[in-house]
Amino acid sequence: MIFMETNELKELKNDVLKKISPTHEERAYLEETAELLRKKIEHIAHGMNLKDVSVTLVGSAARNTWISGTHDLDLFIMFPSETSNEELEKNGMEIARKIAKEAESFEERYAEHPYINMIYRGFDVDIVPCFRVKSASCIRSAVDRTPFHNEFVKKNIYGLESEVLLLKQFMKGIGVYGSELRTQGFSGYLTELLIIKYGSFEEVINSACEWQPGTYIDLKSHGTIQHTDPLVVIDPTDPKRNVAAALSLDKFCFFIDACRQFRVCPTMDFFFPKPVTLMSDTELLQKMKSRGTAFIAILFNTPDVVEDVLYPQLHKMEQAVVSLLETHEFKVLNKGSWSGEKTIILLELMSATLPQLRKHRGPPVWIYKHADSFKAKYGTSKDVFAFYIENGTYIAEVPRKYSEASSLLKEKLNSCSMGKHVSCAVKKGFEVLKDGEICSISERDFKLFLMNWPKV
């Protein structure tokens, strides 16, 4: 099946574009603001006697691939590559802070180097000091790559901007847009490269229907490294880098699945999903009960870190908790985490209780020494339910230490490997909630999470 550009599809695309293309006024205001900031930065740099410092607007604003209503501006202050880290940080932040004084609000943030994020004339502005290097393969910091991306896209995207907008909105609508570690989806740069590769929104959809893990796109045929990610899109500015490295297998598959659905029945809902009606607490409880499983939630205060730090730690914690439960013979059906003011790890088990006894398998009877000491330990112990031979080894039926999943979690959670910040937050205190108690968490977004469970 091939996706044909029917009149209906044309119409749909036009309808979507009407909603997402910036108006002339919006565009003019953005350009004016960017220019204003650029000049201010140059003026300040000049005043500081910093020669050879330039300013570049990067990101979707620079490439005309931004969606109406999103007001992001990324301005990079580029220092000569010989600049020391200390100088870059000192001078870069001095400039940025001066600009920030005029902002509605601002905060200093840290990636590899510090930068400033501020709200200025209604725009979400990042002012990022970086090194101006010769090529993307000799960058000194991850952000140094951005100007190269910018240059490549600007050179190749002309005339295809609307296609990028459609693809971005489609991905937003179905929930796979964003390469941050919470979403593990497609970055803006990745959507642009896909449009450059396939030429149009429909052709990306068409191709994605047939994607398989290992799909390999290399616009410049210069890739040098073997990647194991589900989708590999070699960075045209850096042969070693996979632009789609952050994309998870499930988001990759989810996109494929949505493309196939869209191809069969292309509707506005993919771009703008209908708002969901929240279930009542009674309905939610009923939904949980009807599954016949056992729900357990671990609740703690959300640590004060950015999402890109938080989410990997939450995923690590999920894994560790599942391991802990499974080591103690609890069977975990589904797991997930949600974070708002509080953070919740939610687990769905086959059963939250297990028998009083546990079969503890000892050594084979014929390994005399081990058999002897196992038998000495368990053979006549009063706590042991039964001691016998099965398939050539001793079995001691010993009392199960944790026959309730909640007791296990309460006692052993702190010994789980969870990442620094999450571990620290959990150590300060956590609660374990069961089944109905979980519905008592009132945040609307958490109720949505429960409603969609086990899709996470």
Place this chain on the structure above:
Amino acid sequence: MIFMETNELKELKNDVLKKISPTHEERAYLEETAELLRKKIEHIAHGMNLKDVSVTLVGSAARNTWISGTHDLDLFIMFPSETSNEELEKNGMEIARKIAKEAESFEERYAEHPYINMIYRGFDVDIVPCFRVKSASCIRSAVDRTPFHNEFVKKNIYGLESEVLLLKQFMKGIGVYGSELRTQGFSGYLTELLIIKYGSFEEVINSACEWQPGTYIDLKSHGTIQHTDPLVVIDPTDPKRNVAAALSLDKFCFFIDACRQFRVCPTMDFFFPKPVTLMSDTELLQKMKSRGTAFIAILFNTPDVVEDVLYPQLHKMEQAVVSLLETHEFKVLNKGSWSGEKTIILLELMSATLPQLRKHRGPPVWIYKHADSFKAKYGTSKDVFAFYIENGTYIAEVPRKYSEASSLLKEKLNSCSMGKHVSCAVKKGFEVLKDGEICSISERDFKLFLMNWPKV
């Protein structure tokens, strides 16, 4: 540690022997009865004009290795090896039936050939027609081997009879004596060979403490075949045969374990275990409940077949039932069977109920055709609890057909592979009992079985 013949042990052996050695009178009466039967058979054969037919007393009675109180006589009517199967059966059974007329009771039984079992002067007598062959390696029927065993043991056991008695009684006491398929333990012939090999009861005990699976005993160093049984004792009369082939791994281990215990603390209890006091129904129920597991019993009329036919079929049924339960995600902790007037397959589960839903894993999303038809089937079905992608494959959470183990057994037991007679008995009707209901079965021997559970 080596087992020393201390005075205490000598005393214990003497005490045991006093209880199990036949008295002079008992012995004389047995010999007289055997001789009487031998003469009668010869007389009848003579009357039928059967020349070259001889009669031999075989088994423990012939070898002076029988325990006081056991009154077994095995008389073999030996026909020339050229005799046809038909003639052997016809003439052999004609003689046997004539003898049987004088018995207190008798029945015709079938192994490879028919034979007669009867009660005669208080003895349990088998009259078995067989072929007189040149050597045990060219037997025409399994029973033809027996006279060779008889000859070998008689030649080698002289002076060691008491040691055989002690070993047999020890094995009886701990429950590993008997090579029938119910017990899967040590045959009489095997105990005799062990005594011949090791020279004394203590030396068998000593050696068994160090046994490992694969222990290999070949008195004549003439074994020709690789055996995989835990204990291999090559038949001195047949280089291809393992006399211990019927011994199960667990009975083998149980014997090792008991030998080690006995070596540490040799007491009369090993030979004559103290009678157990039966638990009351309340105590039994309490014992079952304290385990926190779920018991399920399948109850049906015992098929009218000998134990050697019944027990392998019961073990097959156990396996099939466990497979059935585990296929449907029930976790079986222990299994066993008991047979009296009724037969019971008893199962102990982690839980007898499972969640309403079951995660049904579909194909990977990228296998387009399969993914498509899986999604068509489950993606929008009203019965499906949830449909989503996990680790690259579709998951449909479908209603579990059997969330109760008892319903599963009631509906699907008849499709299990259980062996001819058991299957037939089950088809005529069975009951499924749960937990407390199981204690309502009143047979004393079944209550013992429950008391010892899960040792079977």
